[in-house]
Amino acid sequence: MADLALPTAPGRVARTARTWKLRISATLVAGFVLAVLLVPPLVGLDEQAVDLGAKLLPPSLDHPFGTDDVGRDLLLRCVYGLRVSLLVGVVAALVATVLGTAVGAAAGALGGWTDRLVMRCVDAFSSVPHLLLGIFIVALFRPGVWPVVVSVGLTHWVSTARIVRAEILSLRARPYIDAAVSGGASRLRLARRHLIPGVLPQAGLAAVLMIPHAIWHESALSFLGLGLPTHQASLGTLVQSARGTLLAGDWWPTLFPGLFIIVPTLAIAGLAGAWRERLNPRRRSELML
Amino acid sequence: MLELLSLTAGYDRRAPVVRDVTLTLAPGEAVGLLGPSGCGKSTLARVAALLHRPDSGRVVIDGEPARGYRHRAPRAQRTAFGVVFQQPRQSADPRLRLADLIAEPLRATGRPEGAADKAAETADTVGLGSDLLGRRPHEVSDGQLQRACLARALILRPRYLVCDEMTAMLDASTTAALVGVVEEYRRETGAALLAVGHDRVLLDRWCDRTVEWSELGSRHDGLATAKPPAEQSPSVR
Amino acid sequence: MTVLSVRGLTVRFRMRESAPVRAVTDVSFDLAAGECLALVGESGCGKSVLASALLGLLPGNAETAGSALLAGAGDDPATDLIAADEAILARTVRGRRVGLVPQSPAAHLTPVRTVRAHLTETVRRLTGTRGRDALRTATEAAAARVSFPAGHLDRHPHELSGGLAQRAATALALVGDAPLLLADEPTTGLDRDLVDRTVDELRRHTGATRALLMITHDLAAAARIADRVAVMYAGRLVEIAEADAFFGTPGPRHPYARGLLDALPERAFRPVPGRPPELAALPAGCAFAARCAHADTACATQPPLTGGLACHHPHTAPADLVHPPQAAEAPGA
Incomplete structure (x- = not known):
């Protein structure tokens, strides 16, 4: 039997489709990250360079994405914009995740009145639409990167807190926690050895899933004129400043920054989806005994 | 000697699943506790192993009352019990390799030196090959994983074993093998056993005496008067 | 009439870091209408993989060979469950032609x-019943079939006792009137009374027209309802026998099957010595030889399954020696 070539089971088809989705997402994310990291130091062009003689040129070989209303190269502006937006997204997602994990873990692990108090706060937080709350927070500061990070971070920890708390509660009910208690584990060791490693994958997934969300929020705030100052290229400010040109029939200053919001965020979400798939315990084992 | 005195316990004070139960394990005695699923016998097992605080009643371990439950119990009292549960998959942290799973109690109680060797040795006594120790729980079968869970329960050399439906998920051969391991350990150490289950034939064969759950709740101190094991036939068939 | 005919079924898992796992090797058997076949063996012997293969639910790293022909209704052609693609299995086979009674009904039902809601959806999908009243009637009829109390229909799975949850799952498996029922460890973790009731119901629903393949490690459940018993060891069938002969006299012929029965607490309560082999590192010859008291040089070659037995040294003792008086041995001795 050893040399018998066996055909592949039908289940493999679905798996191949998933693999492709993962590959495309990973390639896109890698491409965008490389562009963001390498283009500014390598190209050396000034993305702020105004060239009124070349304003609002449609896409061409010289300017693949065209130019904006003061003649700046849109491809360069988009890359710079993505750089800022990604930075804001990643940092804001990290802030939200750290905050949410700490709150959720405390509520889940301590239980009792701590849990009730914390969850009341969480409910109160989530009863306010978070874009509104975000606008309120940025309005307290001068426009800039940090107010946006703080605003997105402070409005998005709630869902992570919920996820982490639920995960901790479900972990705490597992018999292996009983076994660890019976084996003499202290509270600290229980948390360090079993609970925290148990929620880290979920928290990490929540963080990655939040990056696209944070980018959208940054864009929305900037589009409303409340986020980043307009001279600083971010995906939101780019779309915002293109509003006037779109009405005149010039589509490229809106389309390309728009695509730069949509494609990288979808690619990141695709990666996160593949990760979630791996966390699913039923898929974790390739072999069912 | 382990005394469970008028225990009432559950997850909702208004509806306890264990009501005023008294049960005594003589030194070295093996007691089978027989009852249908969902009757509360697992809760009683958790109280007995100091893993669940009863609403009322006392647990007395070798003449010394339990000073608390879960983390409130002093470590020496907690680790006097080795527990094995029904579902090995739920009882093993999926991230730990079997070697670490078995050695974990040694490390948690501040005895990390030689823990790996001790774990390998204990794994051998429960019939777990050393080739499996590097694997994680999802890479072994239910039977192999339950062997690892039994090894973890034995590694601190507990004076009491609490086996809650330990063999319910297992085939006949693995069941007989695990019961054999427990009995060998008890012969060596004189540990007492509380085996909870729903299979009368198994418990009768395994234990010195088998107690019906239904008899426990209704009679207040029924089993405090039970004969010591020496006066009973070793294997009631 | 043969409902299921399995020939040379082999399942291997390709592993990233180690040798392939040979979970099922060259398994062949037939299952007739009105018959109950119990597939028994130790945990990890490959019996769950066999069930997954018959349902087309193997993971992506599985490779298969052989066939499992499921007879078609009337003049319809048979379907090879191993070769059929996912769309066909999902649309025409699972639920309609193979009913699955799951291992853990609590996990099988959406909480x-x-x-x-479960029953109504399944009735609509499998029988095409339309219209509110018709659906309601059909749903209640499906529940009544397994004596599921109508008053409990509006409960959620976690509000049911283990027995009722098992009945709900059985009701779902029966809706499609599938000619083959596949029960994968249907009694795991249940009380003895509940085990008896569950398997009795399965047997009753098998009737004269259906076939039941029950995969179990519970020998008592198998003894209660099976017509035939198939013993699996290290991915291979080592013995197929009539249940009466297997559990009664003259008893099993394969040394492993005898060991398995001897492990029961009502018998010798003695485990089969040694450990089951790794499915990734099976010997060339008989996989049981390393644990077998009768093994000799002949066992270095794989014994073929002939006459329902794959063994070079089968047990042939006269009937009166098969069951020695049950000595009161110490447990686990």
């Missing part, structure tokens, strides 16, 4: 939906 947020009532039993009625």
Whole structure:
């Protein structure tokens, strides 16, 4: 039997489709990250360079994405914009995740009145639409990167807190926690050895899933004129400043920054989806005994 | 000697699943506790192993009352019990390799030196090959994983074993093998056993005496008067 | 009439870091209408993989060979469950032609939906019943078939006792009137009374027209309802026998099957010595030889399954020696 070539089971088809989705997402994310990291130091062009003689040129070989209303190269502006937006997204997602994990873990692990108090706060937080709350927070500061990070971070920890708390509660009910208690584990060791490693994958997934969300929020705030100052290229400010040109029939200053919001965020979400798939315990084992 | 005195316990004070139960394990005695699923016998097992605080009643371990439950119990009292549960998959942290799973109690109680060797040795006594120790729980079968869970329960050399439906998920051969391991350990150490289950034939064969759950709740101190094991036939068939 | 005919079924898992795992090797058997076949063996012997293969639910790293022909209704052609693609299996086979009684009904039912919602959806999908009243009637009829109390239909799975949850799952498996029922460890973790009731119901629903393949490690459940018993060891069938002969006299012929029965607490309560082999590192010859008291040089070659037995040294003792008086041995000795 050893040399018998066996055909592949039908289940493999679905798996191949998933693999492709993962590959495309990973390639896109890698491409965008490389562009963001390498283009500014390598190209050396000034993305702020105004060239009124070349304003609002449609896409061409010289300017693949065209130019904006003061003649700046849109491809360069988009890359710079993505750089800022990604930075804001990643940092804001990290802030939200750290905050949410700490709150959720405390509520889940301590239980009792701590849990009730914390969850009341969480409910109160989530009863306010978070874009509104975000606008309120940025309005307290001068426009800039940090107010946006703080605003997105402070409005998005709630869902992570919920996820982490639920995960901790479900972990705490597992018999292996009983076994660890019976084996003499202290509270600290229980948390360090079993609970925290148990929620880290979920928290990490929540963080990655939040990056696209944070980018959208940054864009929305900037589009409303409340986020980043307009001279600083971010995906939101780019779309915002293109509003006037779109009405005149010039589509490229809106389309390309728009695509730069949509494609990288979808690619990141695709990666996160593949990760979630791996966390699913039923898929974790390739072999069912 | 382990005394469970008028225990009432559950997850909702208004509806306890264990009501005023008294049960005594003589030194070295093996007691089978027989009852249908969902009757509360697992809760009683958790109280007995100091893993669940009863609403009322006392647990007395070798003449010394339990000073608390879960983390409130002093470590020496907690680790006097080795527990094995029904579902090995739920009882093993999926991230730990079997070697670490078995050695974990040694490390948690501040005895990390030689823990790996001790774990390998204990794994051998429960019939777990050393080739499996590097694997994680999802890479072994239910039977192999339950062997690892039994090894973890034995590694601190507990004076009491609490086996809650330990063999319910297992085939006949693995069941007989695990019961054999427990009995060998008890012969060596004189540990007492509380085996909870729903299979009368198994418990009768395994234990010195088998107690019906239904008899426990209704009679207040029924089993405090039970004969010591020496006066009973070793294997009631 | 043969409902299921399995020939040379082999399943291997390709592993990233180690040798392939040979979970099922060259398994062949037939299953007739009105018959109950119990597939027994130790945990990890490959019996669950066999069930997954028959349902087309193997993971992506599985490779298969052989066939499992499921007879078609009337003049319809048979379907090869191993070769059929996912779309066909999902649309025409699972539920309609193979009913699955799951291992853990609590996990099989969606926790947020009532039993009625589960049943109604399955009735609509499998029988094409339309219209509110017709669906309601059909749903209640499906529940009544397994004596599921109508008053409990609007409960959620977690509000049911283990027995009722098992009945709900059985009701779902029966809706499609599938000619083959596949029960994968249907009694795991249940009380003895509940085990008896569950398997009795399965047997009753098998009737004269259906076939039941029950995969179990519970020998008592198998003894209760099976017509035939198939013993699996290290991925191979080592013995197929009539249940009466297997559990009664003259008893099993394969040394492993005898060991398995001897492990029962009502018999010698003695485990089969040694450990089951790794499915990734099976010997060339008989996989049981390393644990077998009768093994000799002949066992270095794989014994073929002939006459329902794959062994070079089968047990042939006269009937009166098969069951020595049950000595009161110490447990686990």
